[in-house]
Amino acid sequence: MSHNTFGHLFRVTTWGESHGPALGCVIDGCPPGLPLTESDIQPWLDRRKPGGSRFVTQRREADAVRILSGVFEDAAITARFGGPVTTGTPISLLIENTDQRSKDYGEIARQFRPGHADFTYQAKYGVRDYRGGGRSSARETAARVAAGAVARKVLGEGVAIRAAVVQIGPHRIDPARFDWAEVDANPLFAPDPEIVPVWEAHLDERRKRGSSAGAVVQVEAMGVPAGWGAPVYGKLDAELAAALMSINAVKGVEIGAGFAAAAMDGADASDEMRAGAAGPRFLSNHAGGVLGGISTGQPIVARIALKPTSSIATPRRSLDEDGAEIDVRTLGRHDPCVGIRAAPVAEAMVACVLADAFLRHRAQVG
Amino acid sequence: MSHNTFGHLFRVTTWGESHGPALGCVIDGCPPGLPLTESDIQPWLDRRKPGGSRFVTQRREADAVRILSGVFEDAAITARFGGPVTTGTPISLLIENTDQRSKDYGEIARQFRPGHADFTYQAKYGVRDYRGGGRSSARETAARVAAGAVARKVLGEGVAIRAAVVQIGPHRIDPARFDWAEVDANPLFAPDPEIVPVWEAHLDERRKRGSSAGAVVQVEAMGVPAGWGAPVYGKLDAELAAALMSINAVKGVEIGAGFAAAAMDGADASDEMRAGAAGPRFLSNHAGGVLGGISTGQPIVARIALKPTSSIATPRRSLDEDGAEIDVRTLGRHDPCVGIRAAPVAEAMVACVLADAFLRHRAQVG
Amino acid sequence: MSHNTFGHLFRVTTWGESHGPALGCVIDGCPPGLPLTESDIQPWLDRRKPGGSRFVTQRREADAVRILSGVFEDAAITARFGGPVTTGTPISLLIENTDQRSKDYGEIARQFRPGHADFTYQAKYGVRDYRGGGRSSARETAARVAAGAVARKVLGEGVAIRAAVVQIGPHRIDPARFDWAEVDANPLFAPDPEIVPVWEAHLDERRKRGSSAGAVVQVEAMGVPAGWGAPVYGKLDAELAAALMSINAVKGVEIGAGFAAAAMDGADASDEMRAGAAGPRFLSNHAGGVLGGISTGQPIVARIALKPTSSIATPRRSLDEDGAEIDVRTLGRHDPCVGIRAAPVAEAMVACVLADAFLRHRAQVG
């Protein structure tokens, strides 16, 4: 993981700023012969796209993706694969920015918005593109989602990756009521319809007060066989942790039982095994599908905590570039809870990590 | 981060199994001219060393480190630096294993101990060194601690890294009583002497029942200037997450407010700033010293959750390599709470990540 | 160096096929605050651009570069730097393909052109974009040249990189007549005007016969201080060798005396040193500016050998995808000597390697 690239064999390099002309990614190392068109990618981008409800930013971006390289089709390929396929060369994906509002950034240009990366980018680089947060904007995650769509192709039908919001503000779902089938039936990615009005009320209240809410997102990968991951510094959970922690606003990552594991009794914490029809059967999944950095064959389960959106209308104390004390109010188009749209992003990151783990496993073990 | 190497410019490669002849690491990319002898490394190894109390394994290892390369001294260097210094070439560190008990592994050789990596190593590699867990043993962390000692030299006196145990089993410390000065005054790395008897009682009870306990460890780095870290996939918190999650038994990592951030009000979650005597002064540190993946200049604060030791005397249901159902009892010399000794390991990992971030920052920004 | 990325800190990822909609690169790790606009890059692309003489392909590409990210400007930046500057975030460069002739590739689609990568891409990937050679086309080098222009900005005015053609076919220049000032005065990048008519006659003769010519290109970097490069596998000459060998049609790389060094007397081969006004003065440069993988402060001198263009009108025996024996004649728009246009490409690769070496050196040594 080096600056703006992640992955070892399935490698994703993203680029672009919130208010630049475009953003995108280059995916290298993709196996050849995988059917791929824009229509395989676009639905995932649409799912992440702002504008879906009053609980996300009102910025309107088509997020239309173009494939610029790495895919080819002719009559013979169509006959063989049914359409364009990957060629094994780098896949360049481009998404144009179309709704960057032309406005005067005069004020924000020299202010450090609390909770944002304004101060740290300035401290590091001495110069920054402050428009919409520039490179640190969550808009960058569109490129991740596009890459994740390609990663899913690498993983194939056997691996299913899905995410749900399991907490907004202080309101957690009841795990007993968790139903994956509900997640796409509401704009909050909630796995329980009963929590939706609770969360909506909470978000409305926060927004009206000029504040915002945090969230916890759970992401799972079903169908990963035992054996993926590479100890000891390329552990599957270590790479998942890095990939998920790199998502904007994430402050915590846990695998399986996570922080709750600390309080468990040793006799309960380990997942016992019995013989199953098709190999070992685990009697629980506190490990979250990873032991010793290698997948167990159980579902891989991770959760991430996202802090509340930092851009809020309530004035907050801060400094400008000259060190003068100021109050900052952020009025623009902002998600009251960035955690909601993090669900498809978390899925994409897990997909990319798993595609990479799959290729690395195949390399070493055949 | 690739298999058994981590870091980009300050690169650490570790090797060795629990019951092999030795273990060690190679540290590459270390700046030249840093005074370094075995006596700079040994105290950190001693701090992690088993045998310190009844709450850690009774295996007795001297953990004596030898420097095999990368350091040089002659009269001129002694006159100039006071002793041997790094030369900029790879530093090879070797620790011999001396207390591998000669015993019959006949039984464990074909058993999958629940909670351990036995099953996953077998599933991945088809063959494994089962003696003491082989490569997946926490004994590997000795090499990390040795590397961390060198990383501290790179960071210099200005950066201080320290860790404390803040929870054992269900018993958390009272944050108001947190006192770093107490941590080294007790064998449990507790920052509050009043919690020590509570934890001791808990550990004794678990051990007597043939069970074990989990823990939460907090690690902090003081003195890191603003600007370290490299967005967006080399974010400082992403690299810390990977490094910490790679430690044996860790199931969760959080930065700053961590999972608690999800429930916070947006108006409270961001750290406000005022002008300070020597630059910006933050009024809180919910960010844990990282914004947008770059250090803020505040202390970097991370916490990790460790599951209870999987090696317990209580029989657990499992399988052997043939798929036969068995009961596994582990009677050997095991820590009743691996989280305790994870404190110096977590420090070491943070030190290595920061040394790498420092060099990368210097590379890009000068 | 991993697939389509090269460099460690100054990292270049290129993408794109000969007849796709566009090609480009992402440059990561560039220091912030460097003035950069398209006009800093375009002249280097123009220098490499086809269409300059009858000795290069007649394909007409504007090769107009667009900067899509990583550069920013506002009034304050203009006042401070005089124009847009790099921000330290990834720089995405895009060049549209505009002169891909719409033609029927029916024949070439299933043929393996001798000397080309048709067969090997098919053998590796099982599918390939055969239009103009797809990813294996020398058109990819436009992205390298664009990246090289940015690398020059990183290196600054103090380092000058230049290349000349020193041999076409069997005709070598007389080293005694080598004059860098002549190189840009003729379309063959010849450092001696007297060789130009010889080469032109040779190229005309080869072309008329339906054949092609090879070349040797010499590239030099002046002003590199002593100390860049990182032994022992990141040696400056090793990285130059990889970067230069990766250029299409290159079959050999030598540094300094190169292959001639094998025949030299040991007493002559080493460059003696005397005290100079500003430090050590070498009495010769057989080392080509590199000793032990580290720069000496002398000019870095490399030469590359390029095979003759493989696309020729003379029929050559080959196979098609079905294994049937065929004769291949290539009639399209092709350089009769690809070595000529390799001069700016070689410069670019050296610039990128040096920019990376500079940043790595600064990282380790400060």
Add this chain to the structure above:
Amino acid sequence: MSHNTFGHLFRVTTWGESHGPALGCVIDGCPPGLPLTESDIQPWLDRRKPGGSRFVTQRREADAVRILSGVFEDAAITARFGGPVTTGTPISLLIENTDQRSKDYGEIARQFRPGHADFTYQAKYGVRDYRGGGRSSARETAARVAAGAVARKVLGEGVAIRAAVVQIGPHRIDPARFDWAEVDANPLFAPDPEIVPVWEAHLDERRKRGSSAGAVVQVEAMGVPAGWGAPVYGKLDAELAAALMSINAVKGVEIGAGFAAAAMDGADASDEMRAGAAGPRFLSNHAGGVLGGISTGQPIVARIALKPTSSIATPRRSLDEDGAEIDVRTLGRHDPCVGIRAAPVAEAMVACVLADAFLRHRAQVG
């Protein structure tokens, strides 16, 4: 390729100085289940070992290798594999230095020996281990040869890698007399017995004059299937070039026809193809087994040029660390032609590059 590590999936990290206590390497990413003992490695080290004839250094090193990790054996493994096998975890190899003469380095300690890395290490690091050249000594290549032995295991019986000296001083072999069967029948790795007395006379003459000789080594890999290598910056020939150029004293690398390709006619340079019994049959191998960075299935052929040994008895002008002008005579135990012992080293580097290419190919294409 980063500092002291090379390879991507089959990764080799070497460490150690000429006169330190030991040297060695860590091999990561090796597939599991490969039979491996010290006796698989030792013969290759013995082949490289000094002391074989009057034409190599008289330093006497046993070069006895120890495997410290990554290999395991028990009764079940012996029954299944016949002996110890790799486990997929890092393989640490250690070679002790035993014949470092205790001598006074007082003079050389501050001198820059022409042609050596003394000056550049000092310029880069400001401090250096000058004993025997420290890290820059060719003694480091023992670790490469050990790693190469493991790489051969990864490649299996189907791939054979061999090297021969084809030129010493100005005396080249007659290619028509090239006979691989002769190479191990003489201490100069000559593929033609008739050249041996010529080379011996040349080496004796150079040595008596207090000088030394250069050499050209040819290395070939037979049995590599078509498809290995990864365009465009991980090209097989680019990686070979880097690996070979990183060997001490190498000043040039060429693949196939190499520099001679520049003078060839385009109609001759490309290797024509006909249908063979088992797939394509090439009618020549000017490409040296690589097209577009991917193996063709033909033998991979590379040649490297090595400069004469820089340590000679003839006084050469130089400087000391204070910049004072001195004459340097090197009287110690030195190879009169380092190119001879480079043959087994070149084989090892090619083996490592190919093992890595094999794993990467398997990763992407399956």
